[in-house]
Amino acid sequence: MLPEAYLFDMDGLLLDSERLAMSSFLDTVAPKGVALSKAEPFFLTLVGTSAATTNAMLLEFLPKALKPADVIEEWRANFDAAVSADLPVKEGAAEVLADLAGQGARMAVVTSTLGDRARHHLEVAGLLGHVEFVLGGDEVRATKPDPAPYLQAAERLGVNPNRSAAFEDSDRGIAAAVAAGCHAVQIPDLRPVDQPLPDLGQMVAHSLAEAVSMAQHSVANKGR
Known part of the structure; x- marks a missing residue:
């Protein structure tokens, strides 16, 4: 699964x-x-x-x-x-999205950035065509760390958040994804060196490809 x-x-x-x-x-x-x-x-x-x-x-x-x-x-x-x-894409991100798109996966972006700006940035980066929609911080009922953005994205896709994967770098974002019930994986980016990750029950990965694999295994195991 x-x-x-x-x-x-x-x-x-x-x-x-x-x-x-x-x-x-x-x-x-x-x-x-x-x-x-x-x-x-x-x-x-x-x-x-x-x-x-x-x-x-x-x-x-x-x-x-x-x-x-x-x-x-x-x-x-x-x-x-x-x-x-220059708007650099995170290492491996374009390949991961292209691979998932080739598998027919349903994807969306859930960001705190204003929606129109986010869509522009993703278009410039060549990633916008891989996702069904972008849900911006000005287009949600409440912003992260509230679970509303992820719940709203799941509603719009018509899927169950408990059987969906969510990927975040920030502590606020991962808190939102976990609270929404998603199979949530954190890939830390910028953070203070001495600041530990929050203990929310999230999975932690070093790359997006690893994170996708973790989420897939998590969903498969829960589905047994």
Whole structure:
């Protein structure tokens, strides 16, 4: 028995975009007097957050002299310029999606990134055609770590989340996938060196190919 569907996060899982986002953030705030020793650890706390949560956290973090809206606008412009120059796909991701598509697997992307931006990024990266749809952070009833994004994706596909596989890099994302009842695998990307993974009962893999194999075995074993 194989998973009824494969649900993928995007940033840090399919696309190596978290590093672009971090470098763009640091390039934005450093000239404004924000110490890199504080900015980089702060950025890592943003991984996996929705746009609204990111904005709220920035409001708390930035010096009072800086307007969060202006910083966000400049950060986004810097990030978009970086994406236009080069949007790297995570190693093995294109091959995994192509292989699953060739098997007739049903796939969707479940991301905290705004839907239109996510679809654009996946199209630029050449991955959009492999998935049935992209569910963005502005298109869900609640954002990760709430299970709503994965439950909503399963509903839209008409599949059972308990028989679906979900893949995440961030702690917030994996919490959402586990809470939704998916066969959830975490492939860590950017995270503080001394920060242990959450103990949520998720599987942990070093690559997306390994993660897919783990999820398939998990579904097959549960189906016996």
